[in-house]
Amino acid sequence: MTSKRLLDKKPAGVRGTGAGNFGYEGNYCTKHNEHFSAKPGGIITGKKSPVKINGFDTQIVDACSLQESCKEPCSNGNRLASGREKHYTKKKTICASEEDEREVGPVDVLKCSSFTHHLVLNEQKQVETIISLRSMLPLRVTDVSAEKIYASAHIPVPHIRKPSGHADKEVMAATVLTTLSTSPLVLNPSSGASGGVLETSSRGWKESLSASYSSSTSGNWSWDASDQSVPSTPSPPLSNDVNKSFLAYSQGEDNIEEAESTHFLFEDPIRRKRKNSMKVMFKCLWKNCEKVLSTSSGIQRHIRTIHLGRNGDSDYSDGEEDFYYSEIAVNMDTLSEGLSNLTPTSPTTTGPPPIFPLVNDMSQSRSATVIHSPLSQSAPSTLCHIRTDHAYQATAPVSIPTVSSEPLHSHSTISVSWQSPSIIFKSQLGAVNHVGILSTGEKRQPVTHAVGKTQTTTIPTPKTSTGTRKPRGEAKKCRKVYGMEKKDLWCTACRWKKACQRFTD
């Protein structure tokens, strides 16, 4: 998901935060795999149980107004009431901010103490929504017209802003997210598994909290003005921050992607260099459909016509298509690299042509796997051997057994024999599934990390490209063995001042 897209969505997401509006309209921030179904009357139910958070009571909302309000904002793409199983795309809109809830005034406000929380709405019907943590951020867009639209006649619409504590929480949330987004734990792709990210991020979150806030005796959080430098790095626009950092929480795999966008925002030269090779593609998430198109309009049209059975010529879109496709970033460099690596260019290359692992599994597990594991998906499903005595590029026999029959999240083992730098295979899908930060384009890794390690250790990190140099081999090289006078006996790599291929450690 691109930050841009989120930004684009934001105005719609926060629209109508006026009084009386609970901010449900279109602001159903969901996790990817959250499936909702619509009950008669437009009541949306989720599979999760309602949760009371921090002891706050639930809100009472007129169901009709809710229904009404949840239709309108679907302009942002998250309409939930079609009755059809929705495949939510990763591009999510900004949830109703807590600002919304604060505006409500007397109505008790749910506090977001977890990544998602659910609002239970009475009037004999249950409504659950998932509202993301980022909803706590001060996204304040006052739209009077939206107020009119969404304000329910049945809901008392206090215009009194609920004071104190909520604003503090808002600031706290902003700081938390800011801190997260600037935390190396989040930014560093080497954090590995998403679980680790969550854990470490959580820790940093707590630490940053304790560092950023001082708690008064009344129990209210107070902002320490002297500590506003806590987000030690220049903060990008807060709205971007919201997206990035929250996703680090709620969408484990997404943090990779989001971290990438973070780098964009921070103008990291390295990232920016690679950014040029990134191309956003749009993948149809419809079951058994792996259509990937380069334009959103194209994929929308595809979904409309193929899957929704609508008139494809019509540009009219109610946004439903948005649920059925996902943006994926394709690293064109690694794409080409992977293809060239997998192509049996060497006469000694054995084995069948690489078969790209197919997206069936992907489409089933959907976006969660889109950026799941770089190597498990990037490696060809066949055992790929490359052997050549010549080219230093091909270096050594590299076998990458991967198991296409296993779940994608199972770890593939990478075995690289002898000194050769490990070749990170990037098949087409691998490149596609590599989103951002994992696709460093690095082909070579220090050999010390290459042998007998799982994929997590072979995932290139930006740091590996700088600073760490391959230790010098102990074995004599062609130069020493043959001497300068017999340079023609040297291996090609030695002649080219590359890593010797003949005498390896």
Add this chain to the structure above:
DNA sequence: GGTGCCGGGGC
């Protein structure tokens, strides 16, 4: 200083 080799450039 010699060596290994990475990164980059020319063709």
Add this chain to the structure above:
DNA sequence: GCCCCGGCACC
């Protein structure tokens, strides 16, 4: 893709 070389780190 082949070939070369500057430059850097290691020994």
